[in-house]
């Protein structure tokens with residue numbers, strides 16, 4: 001018997017319930033995976049809150065969670081590709097807050113040698129999104145990338161991936177995370193009034209900003225992007241809104257193969273997630289409350 005975290009109505013994280021679940025054997029193209037770590041993302045609590053209730057209403061009971069890593073325990077009939085005992089990364093829309101899951105093999109990526117399952121569980125959403133956004137902005141050597149919200153999951157991955165692409169990084173965060181950004185190799189700047197001016201003064205040392213990844217999407221971050229980046233075509237945002245749309249800033253397009261690309265960088269030692277908080281899976285509601293603060297450093301992980 002496995003355990004799942006589910007909800008039957010939209011609301012605060014407290015609507016989450018814990019319950020047992022009997023999984024069927026895997027069907028054709030399916031694999032059963034025992035999850036060892038599950039990544040938590042802001043999308044999870046917004047999903048529970050009902051952000052998609054009009055555009056894509058969920059069928060209840062619903063299980064949050066878009067990413068996890070674990071070990072294959074059963075494979076469907078006549079199946080080739082994954083075998084029992086393989087370590088895999090799972091990435092889907094919902095359904096990850098479980099000890100065990102039946103998943104489509106198409107949603108799996110092998111865990112590269114040298115990457116722990118806890119790190120692997122953090123790769124799909126933050127790593128895959130950061131990778132896609134930086135490729136979309138065509139970041140490469142000689143670029144100076146401004147990353148708004150550089151201390152969060154997407155931001156901290158982007159700081160590292162941009163440097164792996166040969167770029168220099170200016171990252172924004174609160175006072176609490178300035179040293180953290182320095183440790184990641186970024187030039188830190190605090191957000192708040194005067195943001196563009198502070199970035200400009202750092203740019204005197206690093207070079208002018210040539211690309212932007214905005215992982216917070218505030219009026220302030222969008223205004224700074226407009227002011228600092230003459231070529232709007234090299235700005236990408238993960239939280240689009242009215243301001244970014246008016247400014248012509250592109251929403252991130254997720255690239256096929258992004259999970260494998262980010263996992264490869266992790267295996268090469270170029271991408272490591274700071275796991276700032278770990279919660280037992282059954283305390284998922286507390287994890288969502290922590291994510292909801294909007295001040296997560298790196299990632300939060302659930303341990304089944």
Ligand SMILES: NC(=O)c1ccc[n+]([C@@H]2O[C@H](COP(=O)([O-])OP(=O)(O)OC[C@H]3O[C@@H](n4cnc5c(N)ncnc54)[C@H](OP(=O)(O)O)[C@@H]3O)[C@@H](O)[C@H]2O)c1
Pocket residue numbers: 041042043125126129148149150151152153154155172173174175176177191215216218221238239252254291294295296297298299
């Ligand atoms: N479209 C997509 O496919 C996609 C994919 C992934 C994520 N997203 C979205 O992208 C956003 C970031 O995701 P995430 O996983 O990185 O979130 P996260 O891990 O919760 O990151 C939060 C970070 O934002 C920083 N922050 C808070 N207020 C800020 C401000 N006013 N200016 C600059 N930074 C600020 C915080 O730093 P301090 O603590 O230092 O304030 C914190 O480190 C979320 O809205 C998420 O839903 C979209």
